[in-house]
Amino acid sequence: MADAERLRRLLAALGAEDPQGWAESEVRENLPQLARYRLLRALSQDIEAWDSAAIDSLRAWMKAEGTDPTDPVAETTRIARAVARETVFSVLHRLADPNGDDLPTELRQQLPGWLLMETTPAGEPTHRVLGALYEDLGTTESPAAAPGDRTVADGWIRETNLRAFCESLAAEVGYDFDDSDWLAIDTALPHTDDEQPRSAWYAYPLVGRTRLDLHVARSVGGGEVSVSVRGTVDSRTRIRVELLVDVMARYAVAPG
Structure with missing residues (x-):
């Protein structure tokens, strides 16, 4: 050719x-x-x-x-x-x-x-x-110029689904989520409490085609993890992230 x-x-x-x-x-x-x-x-x-x-x-x-x-x-x-x-x-x-x-x-x-x-x-x-x-x-940037809280989705998911949730969320922005990413989140999670202010939750950035910031905290005494996803996204991505939170709350996801 x-x-x-x-x-x-x-x-x-x-x-x-x-x-x-x-x-x-x-x-x-x-x-x-x-x-x-x-x-x-x-x-x-x-x-x-x-x-x-x-x-x-x-x-x-x-x-x-x-x-x-x-x-x-x-x-x-x-x-x-x-x-x-x-x-x-x-x-x-x-x-x-x-x-x-x-x-x-x-x-x-x-x-x-x-x-x-x-x-x-x-x-x-x-x-x-x-x-x-x-x-x-x-x-x-000056503090006034930096973007503030732009919530994409809030809710809770089953703790056993957390890695699958992270991987699926990362895929939405084209971020390659690997074992090192999971280790950081998994190590920090036991020290969190969703009854504490959001500022005390563990935050992890997912930077791909755009940036999403994932905030997580355990529900102490339960089997759930509270999640908050923030960033600036289009309506299609927002709907998909909201649906992802709903699915991870309703169903137990088996490893692939």
Whole structure:
């Protein structure tokens, strides 16, 4: 298969409207058009995630933070700042993790990625990668600029279902939940109590296509775990997370 034809097929699989044009441009001009289209596609999905449910979530956060919802200027300013913050977070995450998209594994294995690299003052690469910038975004923000509590779902689940719940929740945002993640949660859980304030519950971040913060605490003397999931998500993800909490409360999930 010629390079142009291979590129055309991959671009078509990504949903490009003019895969032939993109492919010919890469071959003729030696531009990384396939990588560019893949990144732009992912960022476009992040834009589309800002639906009415996400905005309603922000409004609920502002109300909890004490912002006067009758002040249109204050409301617009806070929403704009929160959207900008979440957008920057998404861009930094996409730059750090090209594979944090919704593509099938067999397609991902054929696609180029990218990285963000430091340069000297003269513009020469130092080969030092600026990785995982999204993890430190909050260190440069004032407390007022940081996002507050945006609850996606609250409830309780069976304690025996907790690992399955964590793995399923992580899958919703494309986070690879492994044994080390589970060890951290499993080790902390016995020291929690859901009768304590939420601020005393154990919190664990799940950072994939977007970020969810999972807060957990045991029901002392019972077989349940109280859970609270927070983040900014679209309506589809919110519904799926709410359903996940309901299923993990009603049924005992057998290991796969």
